Amino acid sequence: MNIFIIICTLFPAFISVLICSRKEKDNKKLFLSYFLFSILINISSIFSIILYKRDTNIIIEQNFIYFQFCAKYLLISLVFAVIIPYIVEFVSKNLKISVEIKKGKNEKKDI
Numbered sequence: 001m002n003i004f005i006i007i008c009t010l011f012p013a014f015i016s017v018l019i020c021s022r023k024e025k026d027n028k029k030l031f032l033s034y035f036l037f038s039i040l041i042n043i044s045s046i047f048s049i050i051l052y053k054r055d056t057n058i059i060i061e062q063n064f065i066y067f068q069f070c071a072k073y074l075l076i077s078l079v080f081a082v083i084i085p086y087i088v089e090f091v092s093k094n095l096k097i098s099v100e101i102k103k104g105k106n107e108k109k110d111i
Contacts, residue, residue: 004070012045012074012081013038019085040084045077 016037017030024030049072063069 002064004067005064008064008070008073008077009042010038012041012077015078015081016041016085019082020089023089036088037081037084040088041077041080044080044084045073048076048080049073 013034017034020033020037021030024033064073
């Protein structure tokens with residue numbers, strides 16, 4: 001496994017967790033946030049590169065051996081690493097989801 005793959009895919013999520021760790025002190029939530037951010041950042045980066053290049057074969061493991069590709073991918077990932085924590089915070093504060101379950105007349109409630 002190439003060291004560039006590890007750096008490009010895992011390091012930006014660490015930056016996002018550092019941004020969130022100023023507000024969140026629970027280690028379990030930060031650990032889960034790391035994986036969430038890692039997935040979101042990499043999907044966003046891959047999607048943006050595919051949209052820019054208009055080629056789905058651009059993101060393959062062989063491209064990560066080239067420093068120029070890794071530098072561009074890391075730069076895009078770092079931009080998303082700074083933006084995504086603020087988007088997640090904004091959505092979590094302003095989006096409220098509630099679920100209401102109504103019991104019908106003939107239904108029995110099993111608890």
